[in-house]
Amino acid sequence: MKKLEKDRLSAFLQQIGEEMPLFVPVQKEEGAVFTRWSPEVTPQLGAVRTVRSPKDLFFPQCEALYTLKTEQGKLQIAPQKRAEEPFAVFGMRGCDARALQVLDQVFLTEPVDTFYKARRENGVLLTLACRRPDTACFCTVFQNDPADPLGDVCLVEGDTCFFLMAKTEKGQAFLDRFASFLTPCEEPDENACRKEQANIRAIAARLPLRDLSLEGWGPGQTDARFSDPRWDTLSKNCLGCGTCTFVCPVCQCYDLHDYDTGHGVIHYRCWDSCMYEDFTRMSAGNNRPTRMQRYRQRFMHKLVYGPENNNGMYGCVGCGRCVVKCPSSLHIVQVLRKMRKEEEHAKL
Amino acid sequence: MPSCNEPLIPQVGVITAITEQTPDVRTFRIEKPEGGKLFLHQPGQCAMIGVPGAGEAMFSITSSPTQEDYQEFSIKRCGSLTDVLHALEPGDCVTVRGPYGNAFPVDTALKGKNLLFIAGGIGLAPLRSVIRYAMDRREEYGTIQIVYGARSKEDLVDLAEIETMWKNQPDVHVYLTIDRPQEGWDGHVGFVPDYVRELPVDLSQTVLVCGPPIMIKFVLAALTDLGYRKDQVYTTLELRMKCGIGKCGRCNIGGKYVCKDGPVFRCDEIGELPDEY
Ligand code: SF4
Ligand code: SF4
Ligand code: FES
Numbered sequence: 001m002k003k004l005e006k007d008r009l010s011a012f013l014q015q016i017g018e019e020m021p022l023f024v025p026v027q028k029e030e031g032a033v034f035t036r037w038s039p040e041v042t043p044q045l046g047a048v049r050t051v052r053s054p055k056d057l058f059f060p061q062c063e064a065l066y067t068l069k070t071e072q073g074k075l076q077i078a079p080q081k082r083a084e085e086p087f088a089v090f091g092m093r094g095c096d097a098r099a100l101q102v103l104d105q106v107f108l109t110e111p112v113d114t115f116y117k118a119r120r121e122n123g124v125l126l127t128l129a130c131r132r133p134d135t136a137c138f139c140t141v142f143q144n145d146p147a148d149p150l151g152d153v154c155l156v157e158g159d160t161c162f163f164l165m166a167k168t169e170k171g172q173a174f175l176d177r178f179a180s181f182l183t184p185c186e187e188p189d190e191n192a193c194r195k196e197q198a199n200i201r202a203i204a205a206r207l208p209l210r211d212l213s214l215e216g217w218g219p220g221q222t223d224a225r226f227s228d229p230r231w232d233t234l235s236k237n238c239l240g241c242g243t244c245t246f247v248c249p250v251c252q253c254y255d256l257h258d259y260d261t262g263h264g265v266i267h268y269r270c271w272d273s274c275m276y277e278d279f280t281r282m283s284a285g286n287n288r289p290t291r292m293q294r295y296r297q298r299f300m301h302k303l304v305y306g307p308e309n310n311n312g313m314y315g316c317v318g319c320g321r322c323v324v325k326c327p328s329s330l331h332i333v334q335v336l337r338k339m340r341k342e343e344e345h346a347k348l
Numbered sequence: 349m350p351s352c353n354e355p356l357i358p359q360v361g362v363i364t365a366i367t368e369q370t371p372d373v374r375t376f377r378i379e380k381p382e383g384g385k386l387f388l389h390q391p392g393q394c395a396m397i398g399v400p401g402a403g404e405a406m407f408s409i410t411s412s413p414t415q416e417d418y419q420e421f422s423i424k425r426c427g428s429l430t431d432v433l434h435a436l437e438p439g440d441c442v443t444v445r446g447p448y449g450n451a452f453p454v455d456t457a458l459k460g461k462n463l464l465f466i467a468g469g470i471g472l473a474p475l476r477s478v479i480r481y482a483m484d485r486r487e488e489y490g491t492i493q494i495v496y497g498a499r500s501k502e503d504l505v506d507l508a509e510i511e512t513m514w515k516n517q518p519d520v521h522v523y524l525t526i527d528r529p530q531e532g533w534d535g536h537v538g539f540v541p542d543y544v545r546e547l548p549v550d551l552s553q554t555v556l557v558c559g560p561p562i563m564i565k566f567v568l569a570a571l572t573d574l575g576y577r578k579d580q581v582y583t584t585l586e587l588r589m590k591c592g593i594g595k596c597g598r599c600n601i602g603g604k605y606v607c608k609d610g611p612v613f614r615c616d617e618i619g620e621l622p623d624e625y
Contacts, residue, residue, distance in 0.1 A: 005368060032551075065356055066357050066358075068400040068401075068443065070400070070441075073380065074360075074441070075360045075400065075443070076360075077357065077358060077360060077443065079354060079357050094535045098411050106595055107595060111355040111593050113354075113355075113356070113595060114354045115356075115377060123615060143579055158553065195457070197378075219603075226622045226623075248399035251594075251596070252597060253596060253598070254590070254591070254595075254597070255590060255596070255598035256356070256404065256590050256596070257403065257404075258398070258401050258402065258403050259398065259466075260401045265400040265401045267398075271357070272597075272598075276599075280587065280588045280598060281588065281600060282429040282586070282587070282588045283426040284426070284560070284561075284586065285561070287588075287601070287624055287625050288586055288624060293624065297600075300622075301597070301600060305600065305602055305603045308603035336592070341563075347536070
C-alpha cells in the first residue's frame with residue numbers, strides 16, 4: 001500500500017495528464033462529468049455518481065468502425081485504427097468498474113470486439129472508494145464492496161491522504177511509474193485506511209436500498225417471470241424515453257449506421273436502446289410492439305437473460321443513475337420492490 | 349472469416365450475376381473481387397450484406413456449400429436497403445460479412461434421414477441451400493419431399509431450377525401450390541399448411557420449415573396434428589439484426605440471440621423461448 005498526500009494530488013494528476021490522456025470527474029452544470037484533464041480543470045472527487053457513466057471511455061456513444069470509398073471503380077474498406085495509447089481514468093467508482101467487468105463478458109468473449117478490447121487494454125482504472133454512498137446507491141445488492149472497488153489501482157480517501165492499492169499488474173506498473181509522488185505506508189496508515197473502509201461499509205449497511213432482494217431473479221427464471229401480470233402495471237407510465245439505458249453503465253445495445261460524408265461513407269456504431277419502438281422493427285413486423293414488452297425486455301435482460309449468458313453476472317451494478325434520472329420513477333428498484341416473490345399476488 | 353479479425357468489418361464482394369426470380373425477388377451471385385468464395389458456410393447460415401451509404405441487412409445464404417465458386421442470396425424487395433440492392437447490376441460492389449448463425453444439422457441429425465421441406469414464398473431461400481446440399485450428396489440422405497407454395501405462379505422462386513433439375517432427381521418429390529387459381533397453372537391451388545395436410549404422411553421424415561411467420565405457425569399446427577413430434581421439426585426465426593454476433597442486443601429473445609444461437613431452431617427448443625418472436 002502507498003499513500004498520496006492530498007496536497008500532492010494536483011501535481012500527481014498533472015504528471016499523469018502530461019504523460020497520457022487522463023479523465024477525471026469535473027463539476028458541470030448538469031452534474032459531475034468525466035472530462036479530459038487539463039491544467040484548467042478541477043477534479044470533483046466528492047460526487048458519488050457522475051451523470052453519465054465512464055463506459056463512454058471504453059464503449060463510446062458514437063464511434064467510426066470503418067470508412068468506405070470507391071477508388072477507380074473499386075470499393076475500398078479502411079478499418080478505423082484501434083486505440084493504441086495508454087490512458088487513465090481517475091476517480092471511477094466501484095460500481096462503474098464492475099459494470100466494465102459485465103461489459104467484458106459481452107465484448108471480450110468470442111467473437112471479440114477489438115475496438116472495445118483495445119481501449120480496455122490501454123485504459124488504467126484508478127477507482128475511488130465511496131466515502132459517502134447515497135440513498136440511491138445499492139451496489140452491495142450486486143456483490144460490490146464500495147470500500148474496496150475493483151480496478152487497476154484502488155484508492156481510499158483518508159483525512160489528509162489517499163491510500164493506494166494496486167490490484168493488477170497494470171496498476172502496479174502505473175504506481176511504479178508515478179512512484180515519486182507516493183510514500184510507503186506504515187502500520188498506522190494501514191489502520192487508518194482500514195478504519196475508513198469500515199466507515200464506508202457501516203454507511204452502506206444503513207442505506208435505504210441495501211436490502212433489495214434478488215430472490216426469484218437470475219438464471220432459469222424466465223418462465224416464472226415472463227408472464228407476470230405486474231409488468232403491465234409497472235410499465236404503464238414508462239415514457240420509452242431511453243434515459244435509463246443511456247445513463248446505465250452496463251447497457252450495451254448498439255446500432256450500426258452509414259454516414260455519407262460526400263467523399264465516402266463512414267460506418268459507425270452508436271448506442272441504442274431496447275426501450276425504443278424501432279429497436280426491433282423490421283419490414284416484416286415487430287416482435288416487441290408494446291411498451292410493456294420493451295420495458296419487460298430491459299429488466300428481464302438485466303435480471304434473467306444476462307445472468308444466464310454472463311456467468312451469473314447481473315446487468316445492473318446498483319449505481320443508482322436510473323433511480324435518479326427516470327422521469328417516471330420506473331427504475332430497476334421499483335421492479336425489484338414491486339415484483340418481490342413473496343408478494344406474488346399482492347396488488348401494486 | 350472477415351478480414352482484420354474484426355467481426356464488424358466486412359469484406360468487399362462483387363455481384364457477378366443477378367437472376368430475376370419473381371417480380372420482387374432477385375438472386376445475387378457474390379464473389380471476391382479477384383474471384384472465388386468470400387468465406388465457407390453451412391446450409392442455413394446468413395450473412396450481412398451492405399451497400400455503402402444505404403446500410404446493411406442480414407440475408408440467408410441460398411447457395412449450397414457444395415457450390416465452390418460463389419455464394420448466392422435470394423433477396424426480396426421489401427424496404428429501403430433492398431430497393432437499393434435491387435437497383436444494382438453485375439459488376440457492382442457490396443460489403444459482406446459473415447457467415448453468421450448456426451446451420452441446419454446436415455451432417456448430424458439430418459444425415460440418413462428422409463427429409464420433408466416445407467417453404468412459403470421467399471422462405472425457400474434458406475432451404476434451397478439444404479436442398480441443393482442434399483442433392484449433391486444424394487446417397488447420404490433418404491427420400492426428399494418438397495412442398496413449396498407462393499401467392500401466384502410468378503411468385504415461385506427458383507421455379508426454373510425446380511422444374512428442370514429438382515424434379516428429375518432420384519427419390520425427390522416436389523409439390524408446388526399457389527394461393528389462388530390462375531390461368532396457365534394446372535397444379536395445386538391452396539395454402540401451404542392445407543396442402544401439407546392433404547399429402548401422404550411419412551412420420552419417419554425430418555421436417556424443415558421456412559416461410560412467413562403466419563405460415564410457419566399453421567404448418568407447425570398441421571404437422572402436430574399429423575403426428576410429427578416437435579423434435580423432428582426444424583425452422584428458422586427471423587428477428588431484426590445489426591451486429592450478427594450476439595452483442596448489439598437486437599435479436600435477443602430469452603437467453604438466446606437469434607443471430608448466433610439461431611436462426612435454425614428445433615421446434616421443441618423454440619417452445620422453451622419466451623413467446624416473443
Ligand atoms: S423506465 Fe424511465 S428512463 Fe427508462 S424509458 Fe421508461 S420512463 Fe424513460
Ligand atoms: S439499471 Fe440503473 S442502477 Fe442498475 S446499473 Fe443501470 S443505471 Fe445503474
Ligand atoms: S444481431 Fe446483434 S445481438 Fe443478434
